Amino acid sequence: MSNSESSDFVTQLKFNEDGLIPAIIQDQATGRVLMMAWMNLDSLKSTIETGKTHFWSRSRKKYWMKGESSGHTQSVSQISFDCDGDTLLIQVDQVGAACHEGYRSCFFRSRNDSGGSTITEAQLQSPEEIYGKLGQAT
Numbered sequence: 001m002s003n004s005e006s007s008d009f010v011t012q013l014k015f016n017e018d019g020l021i022p023a024i025i026q027d028q029a030t031g032r033v034l035m036m037a038w039m040n041l042d043s044l045k046s047t048i049e050t051g052k053t054h055f056w057s058r059s060r061k062k063y064w065m066k067g068e069s070s071g072h073t074q075s076v077s078q079i080s081f082d083c084d085g086d087t088l089l090i091q092v093d094q095v096g097a098a099c100h101e102g103y104r105s106c107f108f109r110s111r112n113d114s115g116g117s118t119i120t121e122a123q124l125q126s127p128e129e130i131y132g133k134l135g136q137a138t
Contacts, residue, residue, distance in 0.1 A: 009079075010044065014086040020056060021088055025098065028077045028091035034098035035106040037066075039088065051076050053090060070130045072096030097124045100131075 015021050020038045027034055039047070043054040043063055053066040053074040067073030074092035081088050099106040102125040112118040 009048075010041065012085050013044075013081060013088075014084065015041065016086075018058075020058070021086065023053075023055070023088040023090050025053065025074060026089060026091050027094055029093070032105055033107055034074075034092070034094055034104070044088075047076060047090070048079070053092060066098075067095070070096065070100075072098065072130070074098070097130065100127060102126050102130055 013021055019040050021040075021044070022036060023039045024036050025034045026032065037053075037055040038058055039054070040056040040063070043056050046052075046054040046063075046065070050065075053076060055064055055066065056062075057064055065073075073095045074090075075095075076090060076092055078091040079088060080091075094104070097103055099108065101108075102123045103121055104124060105121065108119055108121045108123075109117040110120045
């Protein structure tokens with residue numbers, strides 16, 4: 001994507017009052033929603049430039065690349081935005097688990113008939129296997 005195309009794309013987006021926009025991350029092969037994370041302008045630009053997803057952590061107040069500590073990276077195949085320009089949909093090729101808890105998707109729990117929740121997919125790795133006892137999840 002050239003700089004002018006990137007600039008045109010970005011100017012159509014509506015970032016919130018904190019300068020963030022939600023990004024839904026989807027497996028491009030299966031359509032499975034893998035995760036949702038926040039992006040600021042810098043993380044979006046890095047995602048566009050590198051082809052790897054970058055985000056803004058609201059809790060850690062830190063810019064990060066998915067997989068920087070886990071090795072579970074996301075290669076971007078498509079970036080789209082909704083009709084209002086206030087949400088991104090990023091289709092990726094996921095390597096390993098998308099979830100910091102070791103699941104393919106962060107959406108591994110579903111509501112069950114009794115009103116509780118049920119784990120609906122197998123855990124690929126435990127967080128300890130991915131990050132070690134004191135590792136940071138990304």
